Amino acid sequence: MHPSILSILIIITTALSITSAAYKPAAPEIKTDPASLSKGSTDYGNIVHEIPAGVAYPSSEKDVVELIRASHASAEGPFAVAARGRGHSVRGQAMAGGGVVVDMTALGREKKRIRIDLEGMYADVGGEQLWIDVLRETVAEGVAPVSWTDYVYLSVGGTLSNAGISGQAFMHGPQISNVVELDVVTGKGEFMTCSRTRNPELFFGVLGGLGQFGIITRARIILDKAPIRVKWAKLLYSDFTAFTRDQEHLISNNASNYVEGFIVTNENAASDWTSSSPSRKSDVAALIKKQGVLYSIELVKYYDNYTAATIDQEFETLLKELKYMSGYNVTTDASFVEFISRVGDLDNGTPPLPSHPWLNLFIPKSSIVEFNAGVLAGMLPKLNDPKLNETFGIFIFYPFNRNKWDDRMTAVVPDEEVFYTLAALHTTPQDGYKSIDEFNNDILEFCKSRGLNVKQYLPNIKSKKEWIDHFGSKWETVEKRKAMFDPENILSPGQRIFN
Template sequence: MTCGGIVVNMTSLNKDGIGIRVYGNNSLGFYADVGGEQLWIDVLRATLERGLAPISWTDYLYLSVGGTLSNAGISGQTFSHGPQINNVIELDVITGKGEFMTCSRNRNPEVFFGVIGGLGQFGIITRARIVLEEAPTRVKWVRLLYSNFSIYSRDQEHLISSKAPNYVEGFLITNENTTNEWRSSFSSPSKQSDIVSLLKKQGIIYSIEVVKYYDNQTAGTIDQEFQKLLKELNFIPELIFSTDASLFDFLARVPILINDKGLESHPWLNLFIPKSRISDFNDGVLATMLPRLNETAGLYIFYPVNRNKWDDRMSAVIPDEDIFYGLGLLHTSRPDEYQIYDKFNNDILEFCEKAGIEVKQYLPHYTSKADWIKHYGSKWGIIQQRKAMFDPKKILSPGQRIFNSA
């Protein structure tokens, strides 16, 4: 991971660091000062004690604050509130030159915008000031199924253009195990045989997950509001599944993923795909290649987000279109089988290259400087400048081989 460098054990800051501190009031707004080593699950617990919560999340909360802010931090709230990096007010950073700097959009902005989404290349985040809002108490949570991709994508894009939902994500179903796992959060699907039949016919089913938040004041109208929203959509009417949950149970729905026996590998691929080529991507990848893995374990996430919720000054890279889709191919395999999925992921990237689909990798991994230059595109110049300014000896995160490869 470090190519002769060092690993910083950020969890050691738990002993003497700032931890999680909540501030603010109704007139000035609320925020939390959070140590970069803190996990989002602990941020959720601490802020909920005050009736507050951050507004943008990741699907998996057992990740560090500094880690996700060094990438982007995306989930079903991103379409409305932007990624987690768009909801940070201030940072404390230790640069590669050993300088301790407090930064924001107006104070030391070059450090701030460099570190946010900067893949750890310019500094180590030791504190983040995160936007909070009053937390709802419960969520109405619905899963909808589709057999037609164009209708599916049109409905997803309609939802992210609306202020009605609080959370929108999509899923790709290639085997019945996906719906069997719904029992953890939904009652057992009564239409399981219909889903299996449809899968055998098509090889893939598309799903949208929609959530609306509510509390005691709006509990009496939440069902009516949801029905109004659903009438605007064109899902398969007999294949709809719903449940109700507390905000905590919904946000913390993915359990901690730790396998002490080392029996699993996770050869994931995460992409941002421009909307203008999404049908071509479906024809060449989703509907054609993914069903080949119909007996394997994994979760496939696919949903659109709005570009205007991202700040282009940040180091994170996204497609240059008003709407783009996030794809997460979250494969799970035995340690001796990961090569199968690496090849599958590379086949997808090769398809996109040949088809001229200008995807951007999220959580990117490249092995040559030329690939990184292509990844950053027009941002490459500013990325080089920031590296020279804040880590001229190139000691931070050399294992990514952005500046330490041919």
Template sequence: MAHDGVVVNMLSLKKHYKNGNGIRVSTSGNYADVGGEQLWIDVLNATLEHGLAPVSWTDYLYLTVGGTLSNAGISGQTFLYGPQIGNVLELDVITGKGDFMTCSKDKNSELFYAVLGGLGLFGIITRARIVLAKAPKRVKWVRMIYSDFSIFTRDQEHLISTKGLEYLEGSLMMDYTPANNWRSSFFSPSNESRITYLLKKHGILYCLDMVKYYDDETVNSVDKEVQMLQEGLNFIPGFTFTRDETYVDFLNRVRRGEITLKSKGLWDVPHPWLNLFVPKSHILDFNAGVFVDIIHRQKKTTGPLLVYPTTKIVWDDKMSAVVPDEDIFYCVGLLHSGSFNDWQDLDNQNNEILEYCDRAGIKMKQYLPHYKSKEEWIKHFGPKWNTFQERKAKFDPRMILSPGQNIFNYV
């Protein structure tokens, strides 16, 4: 997992708590002090006891706080609230030098900005102070279907520019896979047959998911607000579907799919995923070259395919995380599920996609990046590379935290 390096089992820190569970909620300050080893699902449950919750999430909640903050932490709320790294007030960090430091935007700020999105290269997050807000009780979850990618993206960009929406994600359906998948079984059997007919006609369909939160105070107005959000959208008439769920069930929706797959023995398989940030200026090229020409033509991919926009303004450029240099860019998740016999084919397809982007001049950035050479890492970090190097020399000069990613230690 980390060649010549160290893998830290963060969950082992839990045994050191004599009192409590490593999560302390401040209702007066609207924040939670959370151990870096805590799972986000546990943070959610602890904060809900006080009627509060974090505002920014990942789609899957059984991840550690320190782990997602070392990358970014993205989901359908990112366009509104920013990534999880943008909703942190303070950190405790053990640096590569062995120093235990508390840091924030105002205290030891260089370490604060380095660690957030820093891929674990500067220190280990042992505590994070997470922003909280009043928790909703339920959600209206609406899915609309499109056959034209340009209209689909135009409607997504329109929605993230309007007020009143808390979540937006987009996904793809292919004619060689079921309309429902393990990650989101949204459609009834009768609707699934209608969608299958559309898939045979178009080959690819695009789903726009939008979510409106509500509680007891807004229960009587939420349907009207959803209707207003849908005004002017150009989805296929008659192909809009709505679900009403508790806030917790919605946030924890991927877990249900995981449990189903585990019961069938289909979870512990290779997942050669590829996650990218694609600039808006090239998202139509990406659709034509990747979704249509590579993925649909080859018909290898099984698993969710996500594509949804966010805005650069909600990302703090002082942090280590890297995003495209455009006001709007798309989060693309190619969440392949393979087998021990064909994972290499999917990995080769990922490389083909990266090569296509390079040839086509699509200046995308990998999220959860993996590169094999120093030159590739320098290209990835771009203008941030020199700062990244300087911070490394300051907080981990012996490069104890480096091996495995081959950013500073090369094999």
């Protein structure tokens, strides 16, 4: 990039001072103080640290437009621009080393940009807004979005730039399937409204587009009537076939509203079923020792005042259809808001913060038996090695219906009607992530050597050839859209796709 922070700030300031009789640009606030630069060079992964020249704090969408236009006007060549929501990328994807990071939260600093239309059953939401605030505002009106992420302290623009997945996606699709309109600032500095019929190339490109084509400043999100409460069960399995068969049964009949699976690799991860009984604890410990892993399904059924009288019977009937280990089920009741926000806010830690060398994969259904043998049962138990006693992880494994994904969008999934995700959510000491990186690479190498055709979600890919392989048949479309909307390769350099 550019040789010094000072020089790029001179370029930005000069470019922003250019005026014409017809148009007077706004001037986004750009800070270079240590706190701002630290924020712009840090993310939840705490692995990659790319120092920007400055951090922009826009007060309006016009400020975002002018920042990108300033990049194009620079006599020394365009500088990189990356939008940052909550900073929950894990490999520097929202960073712009030597460029400018846009702190999107500044757009909502004066008021929440959430407008609910009960007649149209949608919410217009600023790209900087957090899903937890969307949840609170919509539920107060008796409505709610239908597709979520497990963690709701994320920005709307951030999750829509990836896909946005959780246990509701089998029924409603990912979050990107539940958006009908967007406002976007492209990499050319154009402010555009887009939908499936209006500027569709931009609309489909930006959804799941990893920030490559534009910055989302507003999304129109589909709403439905909000449930009031949920019936919530956690079921334990010793048999992988029964575990996956039951998950696929649940996502095929829409009898539940949320389905996710988990890989249980040690007694701590089995505490839901063992805390009330010493005999159960010893039985589970023996099973884990014998086969390395157990499996669990977490399922939820929503209800409201009208269905409260029948929910217990309906839930019991649903559980009778499943082949979990007899007696190993835990059922609770919670409010809808409690369930959706169950993870809480993870961003309240004190230094030194841990690192999160996560690996997220999509696996075709046809490969899951081999994937289980080689990875879930074959590799994950190795993380219990005492040498790694300062690391821990949550391992989520559940299926999707591909027909709920729109293939015109940039997001990439396996080409099978049912596919699974593995979210290997590792946590290590701040400088202890390298051994887990090697472990993750071993998983990827196993999949490659066996021809399992997995795809990375929230991808950490370094070479252009690997990106071409990742996008597959979509690569030509990705290149075309990049040329249309960001020909100077200004946006989101941290993804390392075109730079």
